[in-house]
Amino acid sequence: MALPFDKKFNNSSNCETCCNTSTHWWTEPPKDSLLVSYFRENGMHGLKYVAEPHRHLSERICWLIAFLIGVGAAAYLINAVWENYKKNPVIVSFQPTETDIGDIPFPAVTLCNMNRFPKSLFDRLVSESQDRKMPWSKRQDARERLQYLKSICGSQRSFAQEFDFAFHRGEIPLPGDDTAVLNNSQTSSELNTLLMEETFLCGDLLRLCMWSQEKMNCSEIFKPVITEFGKCCTFNILPIPLLLTNLTRTRFNESEGVISSKTGRPIIPRWNKTETNLWDKWEYTKGFTLDPTLKRPYRQVRAGVPYGLSILVDPDIDEYFCPSTDSEGFRLALHTALEMPPVQNLGVPIGVGKEIFLDIKVDMTVADPIIAEFPHEKRNCFFPWEKKLDFFAPYTTSNCMEECIAKITAESCSCTLFYMPRNEFTRVCSSAHDSEDYKCAISAKEQFAKDYRNTCKNCDSLCTDMEYHFESTEADLQSGDILWNDPENGEIPEWADHQMSIVHIYFGSDAFVPQVRSELYATVDLIANTGGLLGLCLGFSALSAVEIIYFFSLRWYWQRVRRREIGRKIAMKFVDSLKKGRRRERLSLLEGRVVEEDGYNNFNARKFGEKNENRVSRVDRNILPVYPAYDFNGSSNLLYGQRQRLRQDRY
Numbered sequence: 019m020a021l022p023f024d025k026k027f028n029n030s031s032n033c034e035t036c037c038n039t040s041t042h043w044w045t046e047p048p049k050d051s052l053l054v055s056y057f058r059e060n061g062m063h064g065l066k067y068v069a070e071p072h073r074h075l076s077e078r079i080c081w082l083i084a085f086l087i088g089v090g091a092a093a094y095l096i097n098a099v100w101e102n103y104k105k106n107p108v109i110v111s112f113q114p115t116e117t118d119i120g121d122i123p124f125p126a127v128t129l130c131n132m133n134r135f136p137k138s139l140f141d142r143l144v145s146e147s148q149d150r151k152m153p154w155s156k157r158q159d160a161r162e163r164l165q166y167l168k169s170i171c172g173s174q175r176s177f178a179q180e181f182d183f184a185f186h187r188g189e190i191p192l193p194g195d196d197t198a199v200l201n202n203s204q205t206s207s208e209l210n211t212l213l214m215e216e217t218f219l220c221g222d223l224l225r226l227c228m229w230s231q232e233k234m235n236c237s238e239i240f241k242p243v244i245t246e247f248g249k250c251c252t253f254n255i256l257p258i259p260l261l262l263t264n265l266t267r268t269r270f271n272e273s274e275g276v277i278s279s280k281t282g283r284p285i286i287p288r289w290n291k292t293e294t295n296l297w298d299k300w301e302y303t304k305g306f307t308l309d310p311t312l313k314r315p316y317r318q319v320r321a322g323v324p325y326g327l328s329i330l331v332d333p334d335i336d337e338y339f340c341p342s343t344d345s346e347g348f349r350l351a352l353h354t355a356l357e358m359p360p361v362q363n364l365g366v367p368i369g370v371g372k373e374i375f376l377d378i379k380v381d382m383t384v385a386d387p388i389i390a391e392f393p394h395e396k397r398n399c400f401f402p403w404e405k406k407l408d409f410f411a412p413y414t415t416s417n418c419m420e421e422c423i424a425k426i427t428a429e430s431c432s433c434t435l436f437y438m439p440r441n442e443f444t445r446v447c448s449s450a451h452d453s454e455d456y457k458c459a460i461s462a463k464e465q466f467a468k469d470y471r472n473t474c475k476n477c478d479s480l481c482t483d484m485e486y487h488f489e490s491t492e493a494d495l496q497s498g499d500i501l502w503n504d505p506e507n508g509e510i511p512e513w514a515d516h517q518m519s520i521v522h523i524y525f526g527s528d529a530f531v532p533q534v535r536s537e538l539y540a541t542v543d544l545i546a547n548t549g550g551l552l553g554l555c556l557g558f559s560a561l562s563a564v565e566i567i568y569f570f571s572l573r574w575y576w577q578r579v580r581r582r583e584i585g586r587k588i589a590m591k592f593v594d595s596l597k598k599g600r601r602r603e604r605l606s607l608l609e610g611r612v613v614e615e616d617g618y619n620n621f622n623a624r625k626f627g628e629k630n631e632n633r634v635s636r637v638d639r640n641i642l643p644v645y646p647a648y649d650f651n652g653s654s655n656l657l658y659g660q661r662q663r664l665r666q667d668r669y
Contacts, residue, residue: 096548214242
């Protein structure tokens with residue numbers, strides 16, 4: 019006679035349990051597998067179809083392949099984003115707001131007379147060297163100065179001279195055999211003295227000056243510096259004590275404050291301590307944006323010609339003897355206050371008899387402080403505090419290049435050209451074209467020019483940098499008699515009949531838009547791009563990661579705890595049924611009904627029996643040797659016996 023329990027047990031919904039048939043995971047995944055549960059319940063695309071019941075094997079394989087393709091595509095795209103992030107972490111874009119011209123320095127303005135030495139100097143030295151009435155020491159000194167003069171005049175050939183024209187222009191005949199003087203006695207201090215003492219003074223080259231509608235003394239605002247063109251005059255440059263290091267400052271300090279025997283004025287006026295202190299307050303390592311309280315460097319407060327710099331320049335054409343070019347006038351260069359004037363590379367000619375207007379344009383680049391975290395090799399620029407030079411205190415690309423070529427020349431030729439930075443122990447190369455020094459120095463410069471990026475590869479630009487350009491317009495100047503006639507005194511200056519020019523240098527607009535170096539991908543952008551690709555290819559999100567952690571940590575732990583608790587309850591009820599002789603309840607317990615009633619449909623009590631079929635409680639060993647019992651030694655596992663023998667005993 020069949021029991022009611024058997025009828026319920028034998029219906030179609032429990033066919034598999036009744037027949038005890040085993041199925042493979044790819045046809046019917048096991049219900050109690052934690053991995054299968056995760057596949058079915060997670061939110062990623064396609065995984066639920068792999069573990070979904072009643073799916074054909076081909077369907078599962080298809081969705082598994084699709085999921086793996088999504089994983090591969092996501093990995094490929096994320097790797098591309100990461101490589102781009104590593105290789106190009108910095109991007110240069112325009113700043114969203116304008117910068118006022120009053121917040122940035124006015125450019126340093128350098129003017130060089132195209133005539134390096136006045137003709138009167140040559141005539142005087144020749145006369146002294148040949149005057150036998152003079153003491154021998156003075157004649158010898160004149161010969162040495164002529165040799166230095168020839169060395170400097172021959173240091174640069176003009177376009178016409180390169181084709182052997184104008185060959186005798188500026189030629190200096192040396193009395194006697196003075197070649198030995200050139201090679202053995204030419205020192206830095208003597209050459210510096212010649213350049214500073216015997217050439218034009220800034221007050222003679224610049225007759226009148228005006229800054230921001232205020233009349234200025236040209237000798238006070240323009241300072242002498244040495245360049246390829248000889249002595250030049252520079253406005254708004256960092257004082258030499260702050261611009262050069264101790265290694266190179268001596269070549270200026272030797273003549274600083276020394277009185278000229280010719281004019282009775284200082285060769286190089288000593289830098290006023292008050293002026294130096296004003297410049298010292300400028301923290302240029304923090305960028306070119308100025309504090310409104312700073313008085314140096316100079317800055318233009320408003321756009322327009324009246325608020326800029328206006329100067330009257332006098333090249334003194336009658337004194338032309340040793341020109342550096344084939345034209346007359348000046349070479350003008352605009353640069354930052356932190357660098358030596360790049361007149362040779364960036365200087366433009368200023369002709370005579372003209373009124374010239376130079377409208378300044380600024381290319382300014384600022385840096386987001388966050389890019390300092392990137393290695394220098396990635397951002398391709400230096401912050402001012404990261405790179406130190408031997409000859410210059412502030413780092414700029416121009417200063418670094420000047421120092422690099424000077425060191426290359428010193429290593430190759432054991433000397434440097436007269437305008438190159440050097441220390442007090444470095445010899446000055448001869449500039450005579452037939453000398454070995456000159457040939458070696460020119461060869462070193464040519465080699466540098468061919469591959470300067472690799473030769474001086476550590477001279478990258480500043481992350482915060484500034485360059486000045488200008489647009490030029492000009493008109494013919496009126497006659498000097500009309501312009502420089504003083505109606506009050508009725509006097510005309512001695513230089514009124516000279517061929518001169520007026521130069522106006524100014525900002526033509528009140529503001530400009532700088533560029534900004536910033537990170538291409540911020541951390542938020544990198545996370546957003548990665549998350550977007552994972553979501554596009556897999557449907558993965560941040561909560562998907564939390565879900566994985568949850569499934570294989572908390573859920574796994576609490577599932578084990580609940581299984582132990584259920585096993586303990588079943589065992590206790592089973593023991594209680596043995597004591598009371600309730601056979602039908604024991605059968606229900608063996609079939610996992612109590613487990614099902616506790617809400618664990620996926621729990622298969624039969625497996626506990628198969629796993630522990632050899633374990634039998636000492637209490638019930640004599641009563642039911644093949645039936646499960648509770649382990650009173652502390653185990654909470656349900657011990658199952660052989661179900662077939664129990665069914666036979668049922669009848």
